[in-house]
Each structure stands twice: as C-alpha cells, then as structure tokens.
Amino acid sequence: MTNSFADFIKAKLILMIGTNMSEAHPVASTFVKDAVLGGAQLIVVDPRRTDMVDFAQMHVQIKVGSDVALINGIMNVLIEENLYDKKYVESCTVGFEDLKKKVMEYPPERAAEISGVSADTIRTLARRLASVKPAMLMYTLGITEHICGVNNVMSCANLQMLLGNVGFECGGVNPLRGQNNVQGACDMGALPNVFPGYQRVDNADARAKFAKAWNVKSLPDKPGMMMPTMMENLTTGKVKAFYVFGENLANTEPDIHHVEHCLQSAEFLVCQDIFPTETTRFAHVILPAAAWSENDGTFTSSERRVNRVRTASVPPGQAKPNWWIFREIAKRMGHQWASNSAKEIWDQEVSVLAPSMAGIKYRRLEGDGIQWPAPTEEHCGTPTLHKDGKFTCGLGVLKPIDWIPPAEVPDKEYPLVLSTGRRLYHYHTRTQTGRSRGINDLLGEETADISAADARKLGVADGEMIAVKSRRGEVKVKARVTQQVPEGLVWMAFHFRDACANWLTNPVYDPITQTAEYKACAVRIDRLT
Amino acid sequence: MSQTFILNGIETPFTPGQMILDAARNGGAEIPTLCYLKGAAPTGACRICCVEVKGARSLMAACSTPVTAGMEVTTNSELVHRARKMNVEFLLASGKHNCLMCEANGNCRLQDLAYFYKITKLQFREKDEKDIYPTEDQNPFIVRDFSRCILCGRCVQACNEVVVNRAISQGYRGAESKIVTGGDSPYNESECVFCGQCVEVCPVGALTEKKAKGLGRPWETQKIRTTCPYCGVGCQQWLHVKDGKIAKVTAVEDAQPNQGRLCVKGRFAYDFIYSEERLKTPLIREVDGAFREASWDEALDLVASKFKSIISEHGPDAIAGVSCARSINEDSYQMQKLFRAVIGTNNIDHCART
Ligand code: SF4
Ligand code: SF4
Ligand code: SF4
Ligand code: FES
Numbered sequence: 089m090t091n092s093f094a095d096f097i098k099a100k101l102i103l104m105i106g107t108n109m110s111e112a113h114p115v116a117s118t119f120v121k122d123a124v125l126g127g128a129q130l131i132v133v134d135p136r137r138t139d140m141v142d143f144a145q146m147h148v149q150i151k152v153g154s155d156v157a158l159i160n161g162i163m164n165v166l167i168e169e170n171l172y173d174k175k176y177v178e179s180c181t182v183g184f185e186d187l188k189k190k191v192m193e194y195p196p197e198r199a200a201e202i203s204g205v206s207a208d209t210i211r212t213l214a215r216r217l218a219s220v221k222p223a224m225l226m227y228t229l230g231i232t233e234h235i236c237g238v239n240n241v242m243s244c245a246n247l248q249m250l251l252g253n254v255g256f257e258c259g260g261v262n263p264l265r266g267q268n269n270v271q272g273a274c275d276m277g278a279l280p281n282v283f284p285g286y287q288r289v290d291n292a293d294a295r296a297k298f299a300k301a302w303n304v305k306s307l308p309d310k311p312g313m314m315m316p317t318m319m320e321n322l323t324t325g326k327v328k329a330f331y332v333f334g335e336n337l338a339n340t341e342p343d344i345h346h347v348e349h350c351l352q353s354a355e356f357l358v359c360q361d362i363f364p365t366e367t368t369r370f371a372h373v374i375l376p377a378a379a380w381s382e383n384d385g386t387f388t389s390s391e392r393r394v395n396r397v398r399t400a401s402v403p404p405g406q407a408k409p410n411w412w413i414f415r416e417i418a419k420r421m422g423h424q425w426a427s428n429s430a431k432e433i434w435d436q437e438v439s440v441l442a443p444s445m446a447g448i449k450y451r452r453l454e455g456d457g458i459q460w461p462a463p464t465e466e467h468c469g470t471p472t473l474h475k476d477g478k479f480t481c482g483l484g485v486l487k488p489i490d491w492i493p494p495a496e497v498p499d500k501e502y503p504l505v506l507s508t509g510r511r512l513y514h515y516h517t518r519t520q521t522g523r524s525r526g527i528n529d530l531l532g533e534e535t536a537d538i539s540a541a542d543a544r545k546l547g548v549a550d551g552e553m554i555a556v557k558s559r560r561g562e563v564k565v566k567a568r569v570t571q572q573v574p575e576g577l578v579w580m581a582f583h584f585r586d587a588c589a590n591w592l593t594n595p596v597y598d599p600i601t602q603t604a605e606y607k608a609c610a611v612r613i614d615r616l617t
Numbered sequence: 618m619s620q621t622f623i624l625n626g627i628e629t630p631f632t633p634g635q636m637i638l639d640a641a642r643n644g645g646a647e648i649p650t651l652c653y654l655k656g657a658a659p660t661g662a663c664r665i666c667c668v669e670v671k672g673a674r675s676l677m678a679a680c681s682t683p684v685t686a687g688m689e690v691t692t693n694s695e696l697v698h699r700a701r702k703m704n705v706e707f708l709l710a711s712g713k714h715n716c717l718m719c720e721a722n723g724n725c726r727l728q729d730l731a732y733f734y735k736i737t738k739l740q741f742r743e744k745d746e747k748d749i750y751p752t753e754d755q756n757p758f759i760v761r762d763f764s765r766c767i768l769c770g771r772c773v774q775a776c777n778e779v780v781v782n783r784a785i786s787q788g789y790r791g792a793e794s795k796i797v798t799g800g801d802s803p804y805n806e807s808e809c810v811f812c813g814q815c816v817e818v819c820p821v822g823a824l825t826e827k828k829a830k831g832l833g834r835p836w837e838t839q840k841i842r843t844t845c846p847y848c849g850v851g852c853q854q855w856l857h858v859k860d861g862k863i864a865k866v867t868a869v870e871d872a873q874p875n876q877g878r879l880c881v882k883g884r885f886a887y888d889f890i891y892s893e894e895r896l897k898t899p900l901i902r903e904v905d906g907a908f909r910e911a912s913w914d915e916a917l918d919l920v921a922s923k924f925k926s927i928i929s930e931h932g933p934d935a936i937a938g939v940s941c942a943r944s945i946n947e948d949s950y951q952m953q954k955l956f957r958a959v960i961g962t963n964n965i966d967h968c969a970r971t
Contacts, residue, residue: 114880265849312963334941385945389851405897420921526757
C-alpha cells in the first residue's frame with residue numbers, strides 16, 4: 089500500500105475495486121464503514137454485490153475481467169471533459185500523450201460494451217472521482233488474479249495519477265495483502281529476482297555486497313524460476329528437488345489434478361509445515377515446524393509496517409523454529425551461520441543489508457511497529473509513499489494499456505463464468521481455521537453461489553447438490569442461491585478440499601508475475617438427479 | 618490561549634467542544650464510567666459519571682455534558698459519591714452479580730465500583746430469577762448472560778457505530794429491556810459476524826468468550842502482545858496466557874492499525890496450535906510409501922546429502938523452493954539465504970499470488 093490503514097477512516101472518497109473487504113480484511117473494512125458513517129463517499133466496483141455495497145453510493149457491477157476497459161473508459165471521460173489533474177500530470181508524471189492516445193480508443197460506449205457498465209454510469213463515475221480530492225483507491229485479488237493482473241494494477245495506478253491522488257494522505261493505490269506476511273516474504277527476498285530489500289540479483293554490486301555478508305565467493309546472477317515454472321519443471325525433470333515451506337500447493341494452486349501430478353513427479357520433495365496437508369502426502373521428508381506464537385519474530389503488514397510476533401507457547405514434540413531448520417541444513421552443507429535467533433537475524437542481517445529497513449531494530453518494535461522505508465534509526469517510518477507526488481524512482485509513469493479478455497470465456501459447452509475467492513470464517517485451505525474450535529460450526533462446507541436467474545434456468549433449488557464442471561475437473565457441491573451473484577456467474581472458494589474451486593480453475597498466468605487467473609474460467613452446472 | 622473551567626476549585630484548561638469527562642481526565646480528575654465508549658456518540662445511559670455543575674439543578678453526566686468557559690465542576694463531593702454509590706447499588710440488584718461464578722471476576726467495572734464504595738450487602742431487592750432472560754450461548758464463541766447485563770448499551774454501540782455490523786440493538790421496553798439481534802434470534806442465525814467487538818467492550822461479565830471459560834482468571838494470566846497470523850491488516854492482539862497456553866485473545870486498544878478491533882479469525886481462531894494433529898517429529902518416507910518417525914539428525918542429514926548429490930549431478934538450479942507467506946520475516950530471509958548462498962540458485966519464490 090502506498091498509504092496507511094489510519095487513512096481509511098479519514099478518507100473522503102473511497103474507490104474499491106475487486107476487494108471483498110468485509111470478508112477478507114474485516115477490520116480494515118470497519119474503518120471504511122466508519123468513514124461512510126462520517127460522510128465519506130464509497131464506490132464499489134465488483135461483479136458481485138459484496139457486503140460493502142450496503143454502504144456504497146455506487147455499485148459498479150462490472151463483468152469479470154473487464155477492469156482495464158472500465159478504467160480506460162473512466163480515463164477517457166476524465167481527459168475528454170478536462171477533469172484530470174493537469175498540474176500533477178505535468179509535474180509528477182511522464183507518458184501522458186501515449187496514455188491519452190490509448191484511452192481515446194475507449195470512449196464510454198466501447199468500455200460499456202466490454203464491461204457491462206452503462207456509458208452513463210461510467211461518465212457519472214468519472215465525474216464523481218474528479219469531484220473529490222484526494223480519493224483513495226483500494227484493491228485486492230480481483231485485480232491481480234487475472235492473466236492481465238499486472239495490466240490491471242497499472243491501470244489503477246494510471247487512474248490515480250491522472251487524478252493527482254498518489255502521494256497524499258487518504259489517497260494512493262492500496263492493494264490489501266491477503267496473507268499476514270506476504271509483504272514480508274517479498275521484502276525478505278523470497279522472490280527469484282531480488283535479494284532482501286528488493287536489490288536485484290542481476291546487479292553485480294548487489295551480489296558482491298551479499299556475497300561478502302554471507303561469506304561466500306559468489307552468488308547466482310540469473311533470476312530463478314517462479315513457482316508455476318518450478319512445478320511445471322518437476323514434470324520435465326529440470327527440477328529434481330522441491331522444498332515446500334508452509335504452503336499447501338495441492339489445494340491452493342489452479343487445476344489440482346495437474347498440480348498433484350507435478351508434486352508426484354518430484355524426485356525429492358521436502359515439506360516443512362505445522363500440519364500434515366494434502367501436499368505433505370507427496371513428501372519424501374516432512375519437517376515439523378513451530379507455529380505462530382511459538383517463536384519470536386516479525387511480520388510485515390500491507391501498510392509496510394514491521395510488527396513483532398511473540399512467543400506464548402512451546403512447540404509440540406520436537407517441532408522447531410523454521411529459521412533454525414534452515415540454519416541446520418546450511419551447517420550440514422558446510423556453512424556456519426552466526427545469527428542464532430530471529431532477533432539476531434533481523435538486527436545483524438536484514439536491517440544491515442536492506443537499506444529501506446536499516447532503521448528498524450527489534451528494540452524499536454516494542455509498540456506499534458515501524459513502516460518502511462525507515463533508513464536510519466532516527467527515522468520514524470513512512471506512512472505515505474511518494475509524498476506530494478514525488479515518486480521514489482523519479483516521475484510516475486503513465487502506461488497505455490489495452491484490454492484483453494480472460495483466457496477462457498464461456499461458450500456453449502461451458503456457459504458460465506467461475507470466479508473464486510475467500511469467505512469470512514475460513515482462511516485458505518483451513519489447515520488452521522479448520523482446527524480452531526467453533527469455526528467449522530459457522531461455516532462447515534463449500535457452496536457454489538449462483539443467481540436466482542440461473543437457478544431458475546437450470547431448475548436448481550437453493551441447497552441442492554449440483555455438479556460444477558470445467559475442462560479441468562468436476563466437483564459436487566451445494567448450490568447457494570444468492571443476490572450477491574449476477575446472472576452468468578458462479579462463485580466459489582477453496583476452503584474445503586472436496587469442493588475446492590481449484591479442481592476447476594484454469595492454470596494460466598500473468599506473463600510477468602505468473603499470478604494465476606483464479607478469477608475467471610468457464611464452467612457448466614449439471615443437476616445430479 | 619485555551620479556555621479554562623474550574624475543576625474541583627482549580628482553574629483548568631479545556632478545548633471547546635470537549636466533554637467534562639475528557640477535560641477532567643486531562644486535568645487529573647478520574648471519573649468512573651460504565652456506558653461511555655470512545656469513538657461512539659455518548660448516550661448518558663448509566664449516570665455513573667455524574668458530577669456537580671454549579672448552577673445546574675441536578676447532577677450532570679460528565680461523558681455527555683460539554684464544558685463551557687468558567688463552568689464550575691466538582692467531581693468528588695459527598696453528593697456525587699452518594700449518588701454514584703446508590704447507582705451501583707441499583708445495578709447490583711438489577712441481576713445476579715455473583716462474582717464468584719463470573720468469568721469477568723477481577724476484570725469488571727461494576728465489581729471495581731462496588732469495592733470502591735465498600736458495598737457489602739444488597740440495599741435493594743434483587744431481580745427475580747424468573748424475570749431474567751435465559752443465557753444465550755447456542756453459538757460457538759459468545760456467551761450472553763442476561764443476569765449480569767447492566768444495559769449500558771456499549772455492545773450495541775460497538776456493533777453499530779464502531780465495527781458497523783448492525784447485528785444487535787436495544788429491544789423491548791422498561792423492565793423487559795434486553796439486548797437483541799434482529800428478530801431476537803440466536804446469534805448464529807442473525808447478522809452477527811462474530812467479530813466479538815461487543816465482548817471486547819462489555820464492562821461486566823454479561824458478554825464473555827465461550828472458549829475461554831475456566832481457562833484462567835485475569836490475575837493468573839499474562840498478557841503478551843503479538844500480531845494476528847491471518848490477513849495482511851496486521852492487527853495487534855493481546856494473548857492472555859496461563860501456563861504457556863493461550864486462554865483468550867483480545868485487541869490492543871489504541872494500537873495501529875486496528876485500534877482495539879479484531880475479526881472472528883483474529884479473535885477466535887487461535888487454538889489450532891494446540892491441535893493433536895500437529896506434526897511433532899520429522900518424518901521420512903519409506904520405500905513402501907509409508908512415513909516413519911525420524912530424529913532431526915537423520916532427517917536433516919538426508920535433506921543435506923540429497924541436495925548435495927543433486928547439485929553435483931544436475932547443478933544447483935535443479936533445486937527449487939517456495940517460502941511461506943504466513944511465517945515470520947526471519948524464516949523467509951533464512952530460506953532465501955539457504956537457496957542463494959548455500960545451494961547456489963535463485964529458484965526461490967513464495968505464493969505471493971494466492
Ligand atoms: S460479535 Fe460483532 S457482529 Fe456480532 S453482535 Fe458482537 S459486535 Fe456485533
Ligand atoms: S451486554 Fe455488556 S455491554 Fe451490552 S448492555 Fe449489557 S452490560 Fe452493557
Ligand atoms: S484480526 Fe482479522 S482483520 Fe485483523 S489481521 Fe487478523 S484476520 Fe486480519
Ligand atoms: S459513563 Fe456517562 S452516563 Fe454512563
């Protein structure tokens with residue numbers, strides 16, 4: 089997030105795109121609701137009528153996968169009607185002419201055709217956005233989980249820069265991160281192309297710096313594989329050993345049949361986890377790990393805030409902290425690592441090697457934590473990035489972007505769109521929430537959410553078991569007839585193994601980030617009787 | 618120049634618009650409250666915060682009376698204390714406040730006040746058992762014990778004005794008064810999303826965490842601050858721990874980013890760590906496909922030697938790994954270091970994408 093959660097309650101205009109906040113980030117949504125009670129405007133762009141729509145002045149019910157077209161349409165109106173922030177665009181950004189040329193190809197009428205949102209609504213939406221300053225844009229996986237995820241993200245950034253909203257409190261482009269420490273895992277360099285602190289592996293200076301710190305002669309200079317490529321290469325034999333730490337890939341990745349085939353193909357699979365999962369079934373070695381609250385450490389939240397995690401319980405049996413396990417393997421491969429606690433790892437290594445976190449030390453994290461960048465120990469952290477439109481890397485780049493449809497669109501055989509996400513009571517594959525007493529009582533099974541119109545057409549009753557089929561697989565699941573879902577859409581989550589949406593989802597990826605298109609594939613519904 | 622008022626005889630500054638409660642607290646005078654909830658509009662329901670204001674015909678509620686310049690406020694007179702004490706006596710008789718059996722014993726504002734006013738026996742006739750609504754605990758997480766409810770309305774305010782879930786309200790009238798869900802249905806059949814904010818703010822033992830029952834009194838538990846393990850908001854929690862076991866979880870007040878709020882996962886989904894299904898020892902797969910228990914040395918030696926042989930036969934890029942986006946930073950750091958510095962490959966990623 090460029091901005092902070094503390095901005096939510098103070099915001100004057102909030103634009104939510106592809107975020108089911110009251111279920112996926114419930115506490116964050118309470119601040120948005122507070123803002124609305126205090127007079128803020130809320131606009132929700134979502135194919136579904138999510139709970140936040142109850143608080144919105146406008147629900148823009150967009151077709152799945154048409155975000156770029158809609159945003160281009162909005163920008164078309166902003167430019168045509170001279171509503172964009174000219175001063176900001178001139179002084180803080182580059183690329184306006186190219187962007188303009190592109191969005192001129194998307195008059196509201198064309199955007200309407202693609203997105204299913206009327207041209208009038210697009211105009212109203214654009215005017216409304218231009219009428220309040222700054223406006224805060226929030227998005228989640230509805231934007232990123234498409235083959236054009238990167239384009240969707242850049243479109244959000246384009247829109248906010250065109251409106252002059254980036255770099256101000258209560259403005260900005262704000263992706264809410266799904267997992268507690270997805271931000272941190274990126275920051276720590278658990279990515280194939282960067283060291284901790286986003287220093288590139290193909291940069292010789294960065295390599296020299298880390299080689300020295302890690303006491304090795306050299307470090308690999310070629311960016312590595314992303315996860316989908318790794319898995320694919322388990323079947324080609326290019327990857328022999330696969331080390332899976334804490335992920336239940338056999339449920340979370342699209343097209344489970346194929347994923348399990350990949351895992352099955354591994355010559356040597358190491359799983360490190362706190363529970364046996366569908367994935368550990370394929371392991372050759374399983375290493376038992378300490379869980380949350382069984383060791384000290386830090387998480388970094390969506391707002392780049394480094395927070396302390398503290399020990400309350402001892403791990404069961406012989407389970408050990410993960411950092412210890414990695415250290416022991418390193419030792420057995422001839423490397424002695426000095427740091428022998430999470431605190432030492434952070435204070436002596438992470439904060440020394442990552443300039444944006446140089447000022448963050450454990451002793452400074454007793455209270456509310458610190459938002460990076462915090463380059464020195466005197467620095468109190470950064471709630472808002474790109475302050476006053478001064479971008480950290482020079483000028484903000486406006487990028488012309490074309491709309492492309494999802495990889496698989498409905499046809500005669502598979503006439504419905506399946507979109508997936510999460511529900512309030514469970515978290516991902518339920519390894520944790522499913523084992524917390526009481527949660528299963530609130531939500532005990534998966535459903536396929538469909539509209540009343542489709543239910544009528546198919547002759548399906550609420551609560552009836554149905555088969556949902558895609559080109560990859562089939563699940564038997566209860567139908568839930570709901571107003572939340574528009575005609576033509578089926579919506580499911582992946583919390584329950586048997587009816588997991590990932591038996592159906594399409595393993596196609598954004599070419600840059602390799603994020604899978606969980607939000608769109610084609611399915612059909614068959615009655616079972 | 619800020620304006621002033623007279624607080625217990627001393628000239629004290631205040632900011633225009635400020636209620637007596639806040640201005641007096643800033644001036645060092647503590648005033649007890651029961652119904653007042655920060656961040657919500659004051660209701661003046663409980664009257665325990667009453668103070669004397671010179672010229673006023675009756676005692677005023679400090680939480681909902683704005684200060685004016687020159688106002689003379691007395692927070693500790695005989696009259697004030699008598700009124701507060703009587704108020705407490707009424708509340709004690711309004712239900713069954715048998716602290717011995719109450720989950721909130723030791724963490725209850727009414728108990729604090731009864732103790733402060735040295736109340737040793739009931740002055741008014743206690744409400745009849747048969748006039749008290751039965752306890753509502755059909756749901757897995759929240760117990761609502763009407764025999765202890767003082768109808769302060771904080772839970773209603775928290776639900777409607779703070780977290781805005783609009784699940785509960787004040788229902789019925791007079792002696793029949795009761796906090797109800799829509800249609801007075803059980804919680805698990807209502808709009809309630811089990812965020813537990815109502816429990817968080819209840820000043821007495823009327824709302825308690827079902828799973829925490831019997832697991833530890835406040836004076837037996839230690840409060841450890843930590844960060845929620847679920848979504849990327851990063852809510853700050855207090856773990857109430859007794860003998861190395863989490864008894865319950867509450868929110869850290871005034872902390873960034875959650876300011877005293879949690880959701881159902883952060884508040885109630887903590888006990889998975891005590892599941893009997895936890896992995897407790899390293900496991901190695903046998904040729905027949907079954908797993909057998911192994912020592913750490915054996916398992917780690919196996920991993921290291923297998924990695925070494927794969928590196929020498931196929932090169933370091935034949936090994937790949939994914940880190941965990943749920944675990945601590947230090948774990949991800951170590952894993953990428955293992956891959957880059959020890960194995961010699963950049964084939965390290967995590968599920969940034971799900
Ligand atoms: S748990 Fe949350 S939603 Fe339910 S009544 Fe309490 S405050 Fe309202
Ligand atoms: S349940 Fe608690 S917070 Fe709610 S009205 Fe009763 S005493 Fe007050
Ligand atoms: S309490 Fe809820 S909103 Fe807060 S971090 Fe945990 S899961 Fe997210
Ligand atoms: S705290 Fe003021 S009336 Fe209750």
